[in-house]
Amino acid sequence: MKAVMKENAGAGLVLREVKEPSPAAGEVLLKVRAASICGTDVHIYNWDRWAESAVKPPRILGHEFTAEVADLGKGVVGWKKGDLVSVESHIPCLECYQCKNGFMHICDRLKIIGIDTDGGFADYVAVPQVCLWKIDSRLPLETATVLEPLGNAVHAVSAVDVAGKSAVVFGCGPTGLFVTRVLKAVGAGKIACVDINAMRLELARSCGATELFPGDATDLPDRLRAWSGGYGADVVFEMSGSKAGLTNGLSSLKKGGTLIAFGLSRQPIEVDVSNQVIMTGRKIVGIVGRLMFDTWKKMAAMIEEGRLDPRPVVTHKFRMDQIDEAMKTISQPNAKVGKVMLVP
Numbered sequence: 151m152k153a154v155m156k157e158n159a160g161a162g163l164v165l166r167e168v169k170e171p172s173p174a175a176g177e178v179l180l181k182v183r184a185a186s187i188c189g190t191d192v193h194i195y196n197w198d199r200w201a202e203s204a205v206k207p208p209r210i211l212g213h214e215f216t217a218e219v220a221d222l223g224k225g226v227v228g229w230k231k232g233d234l235v236s237v238e239s240h241i242p243c244l245e246c247y248q249c250k251n252g253f254m255h256i257c258d259r260l261k262i263i264g265i266d267t268d269g270g271f272a273d274y275v276a277v278p279q280v281c282l283w284k285i286d287s288r289l290p291l292e293t294a295t296v297l298e299p300l301g302n303a304v305h306a307v308s309a310v311d312v313a314g315k316s317a318v319v320f321g322c323g324p325t326g327l328f329v330t331r332v333l334k335a336v337g338a339g340k341i342a343c344v345d346i347n348a349m350r351l352e353l354a355r356s357c358g359a360t361e362l363f364p365g366d367a368t369d370l371p372d373r374l375r376a377w378s379g380g381y382g383a384d385v386v387f388e389m390s391g392s393k394a395g396l397t398n399g400l401s402s403l404k405k406g407g408t409l410i411a412f413g414l415s416r417q418p419i420e421v422d423v424s425n426q427v428i429m430t431g432r433k434i435v436g437i438v439g440r441l442m443f444d445t446w447k448k449m450a451a452m453i454e455e456g457r458l459d460p461r462p463v464v465t466h467k468f469r470m471d472q473i474d475e476a477m478k479t480i481s482q483p484n485a486k487v488g489k490v491m492l493v494p
């Protein structure tokens with residue numbers, strides 16, 4: 151079968167002909183219908199310091215994908231060949247304290263598909279049964295493909311009451327754009343989007359942002375406070391992982407407001423906790439992954455009711471053998487690029 155993999159330590163990815171995996175006990179063999187590229191995959195492609203420490207080549211990448219059940223490993227129950235699925239990328243151990251208390255997404259021995267195990271940038275992939283989420287055949291392919299990253303956004307927005315509230319999204323990469331879609335879907339009031347990339351802000355507008363702010367404006371917190379009626383925004387979603395995003399995010403937040411922290415910074419970020427958090431009664435809530443499987447259920451309902459459509463975020467589609475072109479497209483500075491799909 152064809153697979154996009156990190157063959158050796160170093161930059162780049164290659165398309166290789168490799169042996170089809172066979173499902174171990176408790177695993178399901180999936181025939182991949184389509185995948186999409188995560189920012190994490192770009193880090194692995196570029197082989198930065200984080201990637202070097204996290205990935206042991208050879209490794210087939212891909213943790214956002216939709217597939218069809220092709221075969222069942224020993225002991226798998228409740229699934230049959232031909233079932234259509236989307237895949238939860240977090241592999242929980244099912245035995246630790248977190249797993250046993252409903253927090254599989256922050257399992258103590260968490261593994262991630264496409265990073266710790268071979269992933270979905272391939273014709274076939276074997277994954278543990280616990281990672282499967284059944285989908286309807288009527289679900290558009292684009293939507294089915296991006297449920298994993300869309301789930302991050304549903305998880306983030308569900309962590310705070312946003313109905314009728316003013317919300318600011320810092321960072322309009324694909325997950326920031328998904329957050330904008332979800333905010334719209336759940337009836338947030340005004341939605342402002344912030345990014346240093348003007349083209350991404352244009353995408354944010356088509357995703358439902360009511361106001362756009364350039365991320366490099368020196369008076370950004372003042373402008374955002376003015377936009378929200380002088381008090382500051384009710385909720386801030388920090389999706390950029392930048393120091394500016396976090397500090398401006400806190401400065402733009404009303405007293406008593408909540409900042410949802412999702413964007414990962416590779417370096418520790420210093421925050422004035424005394425003034426920006428304690429004395430102002432603000433909350434910072436960390437969000438990772440998706441609740442397994444409350445978030446998936448909530449997301450499926452929103453899509454089925456026609457309230458949530460992630461497709462405006464999907465801007466490009468490439469074949470797997472065009473992986474270099476896909477990565478170059480994502481890495482272009484100031485380009486109108488949202489989520490990029492890969493099809494076999």
Ligand SMILES: [Zn+2]
Nearest residue numbers: 188189190213
């Ligand atoms: Zn990801």
Ligand SMILES: [Zn+2]
Nearest residue numbers: 243246249257
């Ligand atoms: Zn666990």
